[in-house]
Amino acid sequence: MSDVPLKIGCMKYDRTRALFDGTVEIPGADAVFEDARLASDVFERMVRDQAYDIAELGLTFYLRTLDLADPPFVALPVFPARHFRHAAVFVNTKSGIEQPEDLAGKTIGEFGTYGHDAGVVAKGVLADDYGVTPDQSHWLVGGVDEPMAPFGFVPFRHPADVDVTPAGRALGPMLATGEIDALISGRVPQCVVDGDPAVGRLFPDYETVEREYFTRTGSHPIMHILVVRREFLAEHPDVVHATCRAFGEAKDAALTQYRRGALGQHVELMIPWFTPLFERDDRMLNGDWWPYGVEKNRDTLDTFLRYFFEQGLGDRRRTVDELFT
Known part of the structure; x- marks a missing residue:
């Protein structure tokens, strides 16, 4: 049986690089990855043209699609970008x-x-x-x-x-x-x-x-989420699950690389004092820097949903479970 063609739009971060270079593969999929100059370019291609089967999307932009008469996407519990603001x-x-x-x-x-x-x-x-x-x-x-x-x-x-x-x-x-x-x-x-x-x-x-x-x-704010076209999810659920696992493996590979780099004081980066910064962050984040999955992120997501509603951006206050398949 041939692999399923799969087009993915996302930025080439440290936690996705292993997907772009093929170090981590998606079983059952013939995956093609596409990035852009700005993340918002990926967002626009996905929202306007549904140019990808699976794509990175700003969390606020995904929430706005849920107010459409026929929401085109379902969120996956993969969070490519998070940042304190x-x-x-x-x-x-x-x-x-x-x-x-x-x-x-x-x-x-x-x-x-x-x-x-x-x-x-x-x-x-x-x-x-x-x-x-x-x-x-x-x-x-x-x-x-x-x-x-x-x-x-x-x-x-x-x-x-x-x-x-x-x-x-x-x-x-x-x-x-x-x-x-x-x-x-x-x-x-x-x-x-x-x-x-x-x-x-x-x-x-x-x-x-x-x-x-x-x-x-305890909140490390989530900026971007992974979404899948509803039709693709219905036709290829196994590929979608495999994609989630692969994004997790790529994220873990990046963190493993940083941990191994600590053995040589991260000489490959040549950023002064990066090692003590890494050690301080690792202690504060309890070794799990960028957790994926719903339960580990429930409170952080719920806070974003509250902000979104309080700021008048959505029709109603949504729950975390509504976002995901």
Whole structure:
């Protein structure tokens, strides 16, 4: 019996590289992998054209497809990207924003759309921990370092009581000149990378803040999820299960490589002090850095679902089990 043709769209991360180079294979599948310049390019191809059988999709974008009359995808409990997002809040240093509460009444930019993955988490944390809610600010949405209309492959949705408009210009330069006071973005603006003194982070010591957040909540926020076309799942459930296992093997292979690298102080990376960082992270994450599966991620996913609903991005508050086959 011939292998099933399988087209997968995802980014080439350390935890997926073994799939791209063939070190980890998917039994029963003739798999072809495709990445892109930006993860959002993969998202758009999947949502707009269903260009893949299985694809990485931003969690907020997947949730928006569930409100369609005929939802085209089912989530798989594989999470290719997760990230703490205190570091994703940038400010103009002359805006008067010295603490999170100072965001109230300010004009804030957001990358891509109102409610991209980093934005959902950052706004949720600001509301939970600091009492700062989106309706207290004015929002401009667009590209970070180049002008970009809001993503057109999902509805441009926001609550009626939240003032949101397309920016029309690049948000990074607007932050540097003070035309906006703050910016929430999973992509770091070039002005921040360049060390422009006019810009900085809301949480300058974001590592300490994010480690405290993880210690307190146990949540390592999920940004992206793997989804499968419903028709493909119905026709080839064994291949879909094999794909989940293969993504898990590829993730484990990356972590194994880091652990083996510790024997030589990670000389293959040549990043100064990477080994003590690895050891500190390994202790904090209890050796399971990027867990897949539903149960290990139930609380983290439920928190995202609560944020999504509270921010007016979904028709109702969904449960974790609704997301998966």
